Amino acid sequence: MAKKQVTLIFPQHLIKEPVIYMMSKECDILPNIRRARVTETSGEVTLELEGSEEKLKQAVAFLEKKGVKVEPVGGDVVS
């Protein structure tokens, strides 16, 4: 099992959809939410995803296809 820490950024139209639950079911991933900030226009959820390397890749692809931005925890490192 591998772990991946990411921040998910939701556009307004996805805030009300259970995207994390769907990803978890569809890709067999264990999500562990650590922090969230949600406003009327967007949402930001920082969490750890746990699953096989293969499933983790699928999960990221699933989220991106939905329209969620998947960013590494801590933001850009190039400065």
Next chain:
Amino acid sequence: MSYVLGLKCRECGRLYPKDVIFVCEYCFGSVEVDYDYDAIRKTFTKAALATRPKSLWRYRELLPIDGEPRVGHASGFTPFFKAEALGKVLGVRELYIKDDSVSHPTLSFKDRVVSVALTKAMEFGFDTVACASTGNLANSVSALGARAGLRRFIFIPADLEAGKVVSSLIYKPTVVAVEGTYDEVNRLCAEIGAKYNWAFVNINIRPYYAEGSKTYGYEIAEQLGWRAPQHIVIPAAGGSLITKIAKSLKELKMLGFISDAGTRLYAAQATGCAPIVTTIKERADIVRPVKPNTIAKSLAIGNPADGYYATKAVLESGGAAESASDDEIVEAMQLLAQTEGIFTETAGGVTVAAARKLIEQGVIPRDESIVLAITGNGLKTQEPLMNRLGAPTRIKPTLSSFEQQLQETLAACQPRSA
């Protein structure tokens, strides 16, 4: 002697020992250095400072090192002066420039953060330092790391300006130019940082590294005669500099060095990469990442690590934000050069252009004290200026050729002071 109590999560407040830790293991928030200000008060006084060398290390108690500084003994304490000519053009009464375009040794404010990061890395026992950089940070880690005798790995995007690449290569680090989109470079560097036991200055050493930016703020206050200006315009990429300038003024106030001037901070970004400016203008809580597209490559960070904190610092100060197009950036670089004799890089153009707009909009009042943060040198970013500055007038080596070619110029030319 150390004045560091430990590290503290900026989100949940959890405390950690002063180790190589950069995210909170509970909430994945970033961590920040926590100081013993009561102990600092005892030795950090105006009288003590007056006798210290003019470098960034004069603020040693407020920097996160335990022993003696290892590098950067000549870094910091850059020029600060009243910019009369530019002030006149912008129509403001009291304009100052804090000029890190002549920072020693690599001509940008990154010498401040790197001096602190490398000293800390050596205290932790690292023999290899690394960074992921759009140029200025790369130059500084290359140079100061050479001085310190450290092995250096420098990761840059493959499309960087020639001036910034040469200014790293000369110090002979291992320079790795990553072919890929900005996001790919970024993700790769995060992975490399997690795998190798190196001091990655802007990843695992980041909490210590970032503290170095506070010295830019301390110097502004000290060089103004221990007074904070009413307005400071600051270029933002990751958003760390602006956040740390806010912290520096808070600390000086707490330690009784300055009184509350209600200093307002303004973030300046390029229109082609303005995630922080957008967040501030929308008064939003969440920074939406963007794909950078601008000549201001040193500021081209689409998902700023400190974007949230930068937004908070600006809004809490009562400040604002503005962006500048590529054309406006180049015009502003020329304006600064032609009025104050400073050749800044694109980032400095962003600051001057944003300040100009904020003044014209009436957001920054014309009769109050304003400081412009000039943070980098124009010799490193010459590409956007090519074909835009005209060419020298070519003549034959005779007096008649000179006078013939320059007849009109000679007649029209009046020095500004006349």
